[in-house]
């Protein structure tokens with residue numbers, strides 16, 4: 001089932017009282033080489049191994065009710081992503097972590113967890129911004145030049161397969177001060193309304209600022225945080241229930 | 242990393258095993274005293290990880306102090322290229338050790354089309370391809386699996402071959418290698434001679450083939466009389482007491498068969514005359530339902546899988562099926578775990594079970610009549626008749642099923658065009674039946690989906706048809722075209738057929754002799770790889786190389802005389818050659834042979850002193 005189908009499914013099931021464990025997790029190494037659908041399965045199985053009172057989706061192929069904040073592309077590490085696990089009875093955060101962490105494969109870890117009774121909003125719908133660290137030789141200088149532009153046109157295929165140009169500049173919020181020569185730290189739009197994938201950002205650095213595509217292909221990308229709210233009043237995901 | 246599906250090259254899955262001893266060696270360059278085995282699957286990760294033998298032997302070889310095991314898979318073309326360009330040796334997933342550092346490199350061979358990939362893995366692992374070129378410190382290259390029973394076409398590349406079931410043989414072999422390692426790896430030849438003394442181990446280099454001046458295979462001779470002239474397979478007597486991996490490795494990325502498995506039994510009571518799998522695994526040995534229930538619960542808990550597959554050659558023949566499935570369903574209550582039940586014979590019990598237990602609804606019902614007419618089904622001893630099929634389908638259609646898959650073979654011995662047309666006639670009867678049932682029940686019929694799938698008959702060693710001539714490419718194509726034409730008249734049928742070219746090549750390899758070693762080597766050097774993947778297979782190139790070695794299709798596919806020595810005659814799977822001959826004669830007389838539970842036909846497999854041969858009938 002696709003992520004948004006699942007969200008819809010959850011809404012349909014709102015008559016069921018849900019006790020959500022909202023977990024912040026990190027992934028690196030081997031676990032970064034899998035796609036988002038695979039990552040969902042890895043979590044589902046770990047939660048089944050942990051024998052937690054997870055709720056299942058209805059329908060022909062019931063699956064543990066998990067909702068991820070934002071899909072993670074292949075090759076991207078994270079230190080600040082979120083997943084909501086819907087339980088049939090209240091499960092406290094410590095118990096969730098103590099049971100799930102031993103069941104996760106190496107390179108995947110729940111860092112913290114909060115329990116939420118009957119959340120009003122789906123986790124996916126609250127995400128509006130993401131923070132990334134992009135590490136590649138000498139990338140920061142051209143990346144900062146990119147931020148100085150007013151308009152950055154990037155071609156992409158639309159849903160019908162036609163190539164269209166869109167301006168990604170409005171999606172680039174700001175670079176952070178702590179960027180070093182080989183590591184640029186940025187805040188960009190994310191979520192279901194408008195989303196800038198880090199690989200598209202890097203490609204823009206190559207196309208518009210002449211950064212070496214070979215170096216770009218070796219870039220190490222880490223998502224370090226997710227936020228909700230409207231810039232500059234952004235807030236952490238934990239509180240957005 | 243810019244390769245397709247990078248997840249297949251990194252390991253790090255739940256339940257992966259890394260032994261302390263090995264880690265110590267890698268960290269401190271200290272001496273690892275355990276025998277280190279690289280378990281190689283000559284295809285991509287997603288296929289290899291779906292293989293039960295791999296999971297079993299991985300666990301077994303990590304279960305004792307003196308042995309450790311890591312996994313290695315064939316890198317896909319893109320990774321293969323990258324590794325060669327950057328001079329990266331093929332490495333294990335667990336500790337990323339290069340293949341050449343292992344003591345033993347073990348392959349499991351399930352299909353002949355993976356031969357070229359064995360060479361790829363050895364070459365990328367920086368190991369000399371030919372056994373005769375390896376030095377004392379090179380790993381010992383071994384293989385097992387169904388294809389190993391006739392390993393002659395690959396005999397140059399393996400130092401030793403396992404005949405039979407790994408759980409029975411592997412540790413004995415590893416102990417021999419342990420002695421070799423402890424002794425400082427001094428005399429490889431002497432070690433191989435010791436290995437050859439282990440019952441069930443075949444060391445190809447200790448035998449020499451003889452051919453007639455006309456190029457006919459005459460015999461395979463042991464090089465001296467200390468070498469056994471016959472190697473008999475080894476099997477597990479009691480499956481209940483043998484180790485089973487209840488915490489198998491759970492891949493992080495999606496694989497071909499993404500589920501956990503229970504193995505219900507080995508062997509098959511049925512004796513279909515073309516079926517190598519059935520004969521080489523004789524006699525039938527079951528696990529008790531109690532053992533399986535306990536293992537099933539553990540596996541489900543240890544893996545988190547939501548599907549548990551029941552593995553055997555014929556699920557319905559498991560004597561405690563109802564007890565097992567009831568028990569599992571009860572244990573999985575509330576956890577939404579389904580059972581996958583392949584090759585169920587359809588009756589009321591089966592339909593009810595599928596309704597309750599399984600995810601088969603999605604894929605529909607499958608039948609394998611194998612042949613289109615009763616005459617030909619009797620020839621192959623397929624104990625199923627038209628009435629069985631139609632009455633089963635009547636039940637299924639009444640229960641609301643409308644998707645049916647039918648599997649057939651073209652080119653079976655004695656087949657005529659009437660038999661080919663019989664396939665379409667059977668499909669037509671099934672379609673009519675569907676509409677009849679709908680009418681009787683007074684419901685508006687949907688359109689049924691009937692899939693007819695044909696593969697080409699390939700005569701295999703250790704079957705009643707091991708002497709048969711294989712159809713020519715032209716015969717196959719003619720039959721396929723005829724069937725396609727006939728099936729056009731059956732509206733709800735979709736026809737799927739398998740490539741003729743791959744079947745022709747597989748036929749050559751399956752009954753091949755040692756002269757094919759150089760053909761396979763040349764084919765690999767010329768670029769053949771992943772031949773099991775249709776778009777990679779290059780038929781013309783293989784046939785060209787075959788011809789350049791003075792060999793031909795006829796030499797291997799025209800069949801053997803009953804008196805001929807066969808290239809695999811030095812191997813025994815327990816079932817006697819005499820029995821195969823008798824079965825062949827019965828086939829020509831269109832006579833059925835009863836299954837092992839109805840009546841023992843004295844096939845010879847009772848020599849293993851276990852299983853169905855000793856059940857009271």
Ligand code: SF4
Pocket residue numbers: 523524525837840841842843844845846847853854855
């Ligand atoms: S000896 Fe008899 S019972 Fe045993 S496998 Fe052979 S035919 Fe079957």
